[in-house]
Amino acid sequence: xxxxxxxxxxxxxxxxxARITCSGDxxxxxxxxxxxxxxxxxPVLVIYKDSERPSxxxxxxxxxxxxxxxxxxxxxxxxxxxxxxxxxxxxxNNPVFGGxxxxxxx
Amino acid sequence: EVQLVESGGxxxxxxxxxxxxxxxxxxxxxxxxxxxxxxxPGKGLEWVSSISSSSSYIxxxxxxxxxxTISRDNAKNSLxxxxxxxxxxxxxxxxxxxxxxxLRPDYWGQGTLVTVSS
Numbered sequence: 001x002x003x004x005x006x007x008x009x010x011x012x013x014x015x016x017x018a019r020i021t022c023s024g025d026x027x028x029x030x031x032x033x034x035x036x037x038x039x040x041x042x043p044v045l046v047i048y049k050d051s052e053r054p055s056x057x058x059x060x061x062x063x064x065x066x067x068x069x070x071x072x073x074x075x076x077x078x079x080x081x082x083x084x085x086x087x088x089x090x091x092x093n094n095p096v097f098g099g100x101x102x103x104x105x106x
Numbered sequence: 107e108v109q110l111v112e113s114g115g116x117x118x119x120x121x122x123x124x125x126x127x128x129x130x131x132x133x134x135x136x137x138x139x140x141x142x143x144x145x146x147p148g149k150g151l152e153w154v155s156s157i158s159s160s161s162s163y164i165x166x167x168x169x170x171x172x173x174x175t176i177s178r179d180n181a182k183n184s185l186x187x188x189x190x191x192x193x194x195x196x197x198x199x200x201x202x203x204x205x206x207x208x209l210r211p212d213y214w215g216q217g218t219l220v221t222v223s224s
Binding site for chain 1: 141143150151152153156165168201203206208209210211212213214215216217
């Protein structure tokens with residue numbers, strides 16, 4: 001089975017750039033997605049195909065990929081971006097989520 | 107608007123059974139594969155099971171294989187998860203999630219809480 005590794009926490013001040021990484025061998029051959037989850041709410045897709053943004057997601061959210069690491073970047077993070085973020089990928093019918101990163105914006 | 111509404115959660119004793127349902131609306135349910143994903147209290151997301159649009163392909167996480175059964179009724183726009191031989195470690199919020207054309211989750215329901223405790 002595959003594994004995806006994320007930092008447990010990232011902290012930035014409002015207006016700063018937040019970067020959350022996700023690493024795993026599967027990312028060298030499969031696209032990643034990113035989900036945002038606020039307390040008590042369902043996950044929301046914020047990035048797919050490593051760097052594509054669904055409609056309705058603010059432009060400050062972007063994604064990039066290099067080798068076995070993908071990165072979610074939030075440019076000019078806002079207080080409302082404070083949430084848990086999960087990366088996701090799948091190969092050989094084995095979906096896997098990263099362990100999640102708690103983003104603090106204060 | 108895509109809507110997914112889970113139901114059927116509750117408190118069950120170890121070894122017991124529970125059947126979760128997910129009612130879908132706002133899209134052509136019969137055209138999409140679907141997922142169940144769970145989240146234990148204070149923990150991360152864990153994929154549980156997937157089913158293709160026509161039920162031809164079904165997959166399970168090793169942690170639930172042989173105990174859980176995923177199914178769907180396209181005529182009723184509904185997804186199900188039959189959970190047997192429940193264990194304390196199955197305690198979690200269970201989400202149903204639609205899989206898009208890339209067979210990856212996009213829209214999620216609000217979840218239903220399953221608590222396994224004596």
